[in-house]
Amino acid sequence: MQIPPLDDRARDEALQQLDGLVKPVGALGRLEHLAAWLCAAHGEVPPRRLDDVRVVVFAGDHGVSVSGAVSAYPRHLTAAMVRVFLAGESGVNVLAREVGARVRVLDLAVDDPLDDVPDDVRRHKVRRGSGSIDVADALEPGQARQAFDGGAAAADADIDDGADLLVPGDMGIGNTTIASALVAAVLGLPAEDVVGTGTGVDGDGRARKVAVLERALARAATDDPFAVLTSLGSACAAATAGFLVRAAERKVPVVLDGVFPCAAAVVAREIAPGAERWWVAGHRSTEPAQAFALKALGLEPILDLGLRLGEGSGAVQAVPVLRNARAVLAGMGRLADLG
Numbered sequence: 001m002q003i004p005p006l007d008d009r010a011r012d013e014a015l016q017q018l019d020g021l022v023k024p025v026g027a028l029g030r031l032e033h034l035a036a037w038l039c040a041a042h043g044e045v046p047p048r049r050l051d052d053v054r055v056v057v058f059a060g061d062h063g064v065s066v067s068g069a070v071s072a073y074p075r076h077l078t079a080a081m082v083r084v085f086l087a088g089e090s091g092v093n094v095l096a097r098e099v100g101a102r103v104r105v106l107d108l109a110v111d112d113p114l115d116d117v118p119d120d121v122r123r124h125k126v127r128r129g130s131g132s133i134d135v136a137d138a139l140e141p142g143q144a145r146q147a148f149d150g151g152a153a154a155a156d157a158d159i160d161d162g163a164d165l166l167v168p169g170d171m172g173i174g175n176t177t178i179a180s181a182l183v184a185a186v187l188g189l190p191a192e193d194v195v196g197t198g199t200g201v202d203g204d205g206r207a208r209k210v211a212v213l214e215r216a217l218a219r220a221a222t223d224d225p226f227a228v229l230t231s232l233g234s235a236c237a238a239a240t241a242g243f244l245v246r247a248a249e250r251k252v253p254v255v256l257d258g259v260f261p262c263a264a265a266v267v268a269r270e271i272a273p274g275a276e277r278w279w280v281a282g283h284r285s286t287e288p289a290q291a292f293a294l295k296a297l298g299l300e301p302i303l304d305l306g307l308r309l310g311e312g313s314g315a316v317q318a319v320p321v322l323r324n325a326r327a328v329l330a331g332m333g334r335l336a337d338l339g
Contacts (some may be wrong), residue, residue, distance in 0.1 A: 003248050003274040006040035014039035014046075014329060019141075021332040024305070028303065034280070034325035041253045041278060046330035050165045050323050053101035055092060055312045056243060057169035058086055058151065059156040060109030060236035063132030064212055065174030075173050079112035081169070085311075086117060092169055092311035099319045104156060105171070108147055108183045115148035124150030126235040133181060134215040139238070147235040148226075148271075151242030152266065159250050165249050165319065167282070168240045169312025176287055177209055179263035181232040183289040185222045186266045188297055196287040225270040233267070239267035240264035241271060248275035255322070257315040258285035258308065262293040269297065280322075282315030283307055 014036040019025050026032065036046035059082050065075045085105040086088045088097075096103045107114055111129035114122060126147045129139045130138040139147075158166060172178075180194040191213035197206055220231035229238045241264045247254045249272075254264050256279050269276050276297045284290070284301040286308045294301065302318040 001245060001249065001272040003272050003277075004251055005274070006277050007043040008040065009173045010043050010045055011036045011040035016253075017045060018329060020334050020336060021328070022335055022338065024331070028328055031321070031325045031328055034302070035329045036320055037280065038253065038326055039329070041251065047326050048164065048328065050319065051100070052162050052164045053096075053099065053167065053316070054163040054165070054317055055096055055101055055103040055167040055169050055316060056154050056158065057092065057103065057105040057119070057311055058236040058239045058243070059105055059107050059171040060234050061111040061129040061172055062174035062178055063130055063136070063138070064134060064177050066132065075111065077170050079110050079114060080250035082107060082110060082114060082117060082121065086121070086172070090311060091309050092313045092316060095313050096316045099316055101167070101316050101319065103169075106150075106239070108150065108239050117130055124153065124239065126150070130234045133178070133220070133232050135219075137231050138178075138234050141230065143235060144226045144229040144233065144238040147238035148229075151239030152246035154239070155243045155246035155250070155252075159247070159252050165322070166243070166252055166254045166310045167257065167315045168243050168254070168261045168264070169257060169315075170236060170240065170310050172234070172236055173312065175260045176289070177212060177258045178232070178237060179232050179287070180209070180289040181213055181216050181220075182228060182237060182263040182267055183293050183331065184217055185220060185232050186225070186270060187230050187292055189292060191217060194289040194292060196275050196289065225267045226295060228267060237264045237267070241268035244268040244279065245272045245275050248272065248278035254279045255279065255282040255315040255318055256299070257282055257312045258310050259287035259290035259293070260310060262290045262297070266293045266296055280318075282318035284316070
């Protein structure tokens with residue numbers, strides 16, 4: 001896949017202008033680097049406004065969650081949360097409203113027919129639940145590509161509708177186990193290093209997650225990124241990867257959320273090297289797998305609030321920081337004009 005480069009000329013011009021603003025050189029820290037990144041993404045100085053922000057929550061269930069061994073919450077909550085998103089009452093709904101972002105949810109593999117939700121929510125559904133990765137592949141042959149294409153289509157829909165900034169969210173009981181598996185497989189890490197406590201499991205619960213992941217990594221095919229998604233991932237992870245790659249192909253910046261979107265990003269970079277240049281990390285998760293993913297992607301989180309909710313909830317809180325970065329470059333006076 002051909003990923004367009006960012007505009008280095010615009011980045012250099014932005015950095016030069018930032019040095020000439022009415023402040024000491026570098027005094028606005030990360031805001032200056034974010035402003036330059038936006039200029040490079042937009043190819044102009046100052047960058048365009050980030051008025052239209054879209055969050056797409058990719059939902060799905062995982063076979064490893066059936067027994068309840070890897071999560072503090074029961075499996076049926078995934079379907080229930082889809083309805084909460086549609087009602088506008090989830091964490092990301094509330095936080096997105098504060099920054100004027102719009103949220104929609106897509107069912108890629110929820111283990112429920114969800115007959116009572118709008119057809120658009122189920123448009124890209126691949127299957128009901130995924131295989132338990134410790135004993136079987138998550139997906140059937142061809143389903144990873146199908147889900148990837150569904151995620152790309154979701155990005156196209158928002159971009160065609162005028163989105164300035166995209167945020168991939170996630171919902172699924174067992175998501176942190178899947179994310180850890182993807183990061184471990186792609187980066188060649190042991191299960192013990194990447195597994196965290198997820199939604200709040202205790203020490204015994206974490207030990208069970210490690211054991212599940214060790215069995216999964218021992219049996220999984222990891223020869224290419226789609227094989228990894230098929231063996232260890234899920235339809236929602238593959239869709240997130242497709243969403244990220246298509247955004248980069250179409251030159252639309254993305255704010256990554258927590259461990260699940262970052263794990264999908266590690267796989268997406270394998271599919272489309274260079275796509276990571278179009279992404280920024282919204283916040284630092286408490287999950288160790290996210291730290292490894294961010295290091296591999298060369299990304300430094302904007303916020304560190306100890307969040308572990310998912311849904312895109314951390315990423316939307318970084319949106320005002322990006323808007324402020326743009327405002328600094330667009331609105332501050334210049335030292336040269338002081339006389």
